[in-house]
Amino acid sequence: MALVLIVDDDRDTRFVIRNLLLSRDYDVIEAKSGAQAFEILESNDIDIAVVDLVLGDLSGIEVLKKIKSEAPDISVVMFTGHADISTAVESIKLGALDYLVKPFSNDDFLLVAEKALKERRISREFEAIKKHVYSHNLKEFMPSMSPRMKKVEEMAGQVAGSDLSVLVNGPSGSGKEVMAKFIHSLSNRRKNQFVALDCGALPENLVESELFGYEKGAFTGADKRKDGLFEIAFGGTLFLDEISNLSFSTQAKLLRVIQERKIRRLGGKKDIMIDVRIITASNRPLEQMIKEGVFREDLYHRINQFSLQLPSLAERKEDIKYLSMFFFEQANKMLHKKVKGISDGALKALENCPWTGNIRELKNAIIRGVLLSGKLVLPENLGLVPGGAGPAVMAIPSAGAGEGGEFNLKKAVGAKTLEVEKELIEKVLLLTGGNKIKAARVLGIDRKSLYSKIKKCRIKTGSMDV
Ligand SMILES: Nc1ncnc2c1ncn2[C@@H]1O[C@H](COP(=O)(O)OP(=O)(O)OP(=O)(O)O)[C@@H](O)[C@H]1O
Ligand SMILES: [Mg+2]
Structure with a gap:
């Protein structure tokens, strides 16, 4: 069961959040001050922290900084009033997963809690896999689980x-x-x-x-x-x-x-x-x-x-997940990227692929995925052919073909990034009913950047304009 730390000096807010979380099978610990939060963090294995920006003793930002420096895998969600939105945006830069503007609905809160839990689960799984990988002290060899x-x-x-x-x-x-x-x-x-x-x-x-x-x-x-x-x-x-x-x-x-x-x-x-x-x-x-x-x-x-x-890799399917994570770690380092993990959807797609080219083919798909993804590797970043017929190896070269058919990596990455961004923005706009302020928040960018991306990707917002 996930353990959530609520840090808020307001008793009523703590009460509401606590009951909401308990009704959804989360465990809860409360702190009414920054100092108390630090004490709790020392002796408890917290999964998610929801932190008010304004506390009695310290600022929520200080609590966030301490969590991110000492236990970076804890997912942190900030609460804020309207007046503090710029500070809340700052908190995202410092590693918070998201922020909620008070007053927020129960559904909004639960959605963010679920997202936080997912992020926490991914980083935990990664930790376990990393331990498995590095305990063998072989940088090139991933021991099998099959x-x-x-x-x-x-x-x-x-x-x-x-x-x-x-x-x-x-x-x-x-x-x-x-x-x-x-x-x-x-x-x-x-x-x-x-x-x-x-x-x-x-x-x-x-x-x-x-x-x-x-x-x-x-x-x-x-x-x-x-x-x-x-x-x-x-x-x-x-x-x-x-x-x-x-x-x-x-x-x-x-x-x-x-x-x-x-x-x-x-x-x-x-x-x-x-x-x-x-x-x-x-x-x-x-x-x-x-x-x-x-x-x-x-x-x-x-x-x-x-x-x-x-x-063959098809005969050791159990390893697809572990090898993927292993190559993911390697690719992040090699490409100097800070992608957080592989999404559940992408892992599922990887597990359903036939991999006729075996581990080499899987490794290439992961490298491509890390290269083309933002925060998480999504199924569309992997370049897999729909229906599980293996990776579309030509997907990038054709997008990046320069004059004379010469492959240009920079162009290829640019084209693919634009394609992925377009799809993502369209999806989020649909989810927010065309509300660009909300969409920008979900995407973690400011409104101006969203407008310029909409223009660049030629996204038709039409009737859903807000
Ligand atoms: N257990 C493993 N852990 C980590 N990486 C692996 C593992 N097995 C294979 N790989 C990676 O998969 C790729 C293919 O492996 P390798 O070159 O050993 O295959 P091969 O059977 O010799 O291929 P070929 O038949 O084409 O010569 C390499 O990039 C290698 O690093
Ligand atoms: Mg060989």
Whole structure:
């Protein structure tokens, strides 16, 4: 049950608010002064504070400041008389969620209380998730909440301490590289390098020079010596991504290196001992490729001393919420934004998406959502296709296509922001019956800004003009 602190020196107001809240299943504590409010805040886990601007001893603003500096997650709603509206607006800048002008109706009050509770719930959920995320001290890895994936993580933890080679299977974007890093970070090799090579991204001769290195003059253009990844990863882990893309002849060379535990740089004369743990990934079934005669069975057994099968995101739906929050935190930092959370509607939309591109696709949707949202990530910020057919990846580029079809991020963001603002303002105007003063208040902007936005977004206010 949510606990509400009422701070007001007027007994009658406290009485009315208290009864109203009790009738809706809120718990209530009352303070008749700022000093008393501070005492209560020290020893109670308050969810919402409703604070009068004018108190006997202190100003409501001072109470607000203290709450926001010591317990910023408490949602604060201010009461004000008509004469103090400018101070009330100031309070919003200081972190109050909203203000109510006295006298207000019961419905107005309950609506704001509900909004405050929702905000409080979101920040609490975030705190819990943050604890879960950071207790593992792995900045890139979000431990799973799904029973299926938890089992995979447990197995990864068990194999990490050995030097066994691990083959990570899983669909595209399901976290194979992240899993390889996770194993490395739990292994005794963690103090040495984790080196990754995407075998699908390079032509055959470059894969070999990357892996084994070369001596100066080994071929045209080799103007200085280059160490191979096997050398760089000495004492650490070498991750070979998309191993199914290796040509048959490179497969043979790799097999020899693994068996003999030594390499020779291209054009080199001496062998170099290696000490590397190999983790590989493939999103094509290697067993099938062996049957087709395009992947060597002997190499397969060398790289597959232990295997892990990662589920698709659709098979670990429980994680969508947690991963979303995790990426949300990352995106807020990366984009220097202060978005407060992901709305319930947006979370629901995320949970209903098929995510054929798995975690990578989800991460992109969240980054896009944070980029385009204001206070909360709303469903429309995510660029999801209606009906849950996955994100509309092209939504932003087409909005931001510059001359010659070149993508312009600034233009794209501008266009999308305008679109979102327009929709939001139209909705709020509808809700307030066209009352612009109320609408401006709900939107948290002044009336002048609202008028200029209405003009800029070409919103037709017509008959609902007030
Ligand atoms: N458990 C996780 N916690 C946090 N982020 C994750 C997790 N799993 C995957 N990701 C993120 O999802 C994205 C895709 O992960 P990754 O590159 O490991 O997938 P992959 O299976 O190797 O993809 P591909 O098949 O395309 O190579 C990355 O941005 C990664 O940071
Ligand atoms: Mg990968």
